[in-house]
Amino acid sequence: MGLAAEKTVNGGVAALSLDERMTLQFEIEQFLYDEAALLDARQYREWLDLLTDDILYWMPIRRTVTLADIDREFTRRGAMAYFDDDREGLETRVKKMESGSSWSEDPPSRTRHMITNVRVLDASDDEYTVEVFFHLYRSRLDTEVSSWVGRRVDVVRRTGEGLRLAKRDIYLDQTLIRATNMSTLF
Numbered sequence: 001m002g003l004a005a006e007k008t009v010n011g012g013v014a015a016l017s018l019d020e021r022m023t024l025q026f027e028i029e030q031f032l033y034d035e036a037a038l039l040d041a042r043q044y045r046e047w048l049d050l051l052t053d054d055i056l057y058w059m060p061i062r063r064t065v066t067l068a069d070i071d072r073e074f075t076r077r078g079a080m081a082y083f084d085d086d087r088e089g090l091e092t093r094v095k096k097m098e099s100g101s102s103w104s105e106d107p108p109s110r111t112r113h114m115i116t117n118v119r120v121l122d123a124s125d126d127e128y129t130v131e132v133f134f135h136l137y138r139s140r141l142d143t144e145v146s147s148w149v150g151r152r153v154d155v156v157r158r159t160g161e162g163l164r165l166a167k168r169d170i171y172l173d174q175t176l177i178r179a180t181n182m183s184t185l186f
Contacts, residue, residue: 013123021120028130028156029118031163036113039185044094047185052157052166057090059083059170059186074171082182083170090185097183104181109140111184126158127166138184146179148172152186 013021031050038047059082060074075081085093096102114135122129131153138146155167170186 013120016123024123024128025118025120027163028120028128031156032115032118032130032132032154035165036115039113040111042097042108044097044185048091048094050163050165051087051090052159052164053087055085055087055090055165056167057083057085057170058168059172062172062175064175082177083186093183093185102183104183107141109138109184112137113186121153128156128158130154130156134186136184136186138179144180146184148177148179148184148186149174 013024016024035047035050038044038050058077060076061080061082062074063072065073077084097105097108100106114137115132116135117131117133119131120128121131131151133151134149136148138148140146150170150172152171153167153169154165157164157166168186
């Protein structure tokens with residue numbers, strides 16, 4: 001366990017010195033940038049190596065609701081969702097994309113994952129809760145273009161192999177998905 005991880009057990013991010021917070025911020029940002037680069041390069045096997053065995057990968061459906069019903073804007077866990085995957089589900093998704101039998105990814109999509117506003121919200125033991133804003137651009141064939149914008153809440157865990165993604169909750173800003181498929185990894 002690194003010094004930063006040891007100090008965060010009882011006090012979260014606030015217990016870290018400025019230098020330790022800056023180091024942690026840099027380390028997490030580099031991990032997320034490397035992850036995005038792997039996805040854009042279609043290096044899905046290497047991307048899977050960045051996930052913990054107990055990964056939870058979830059994208060609820062967003063609905064347009066009145067202010068009085070704002071707590072119902074996103075579907076709840078266990079209800080309908082665009083993604084509700086564990087490690088096995090993500091491995092199956094990757095196998096299908098690599099097999100050539102996925103019509104939605106042959107020819108493959110070209111993606112660009114842009115992440116910004118990375119904020120370490122909480123830290124306990126060896127886990128860090130991180131908020132990320134993203135823009136995911138995807139083009140396929142000659143005219144098919146999709147764009148998703150939103151916010152992610154990731155849990156990044158420090159392991160013996162380095163940082164790993166343990167949980168990803170993906171909240172889209174849009175309610176209407178115009179993409180022809182959702183085979184893209186966020």
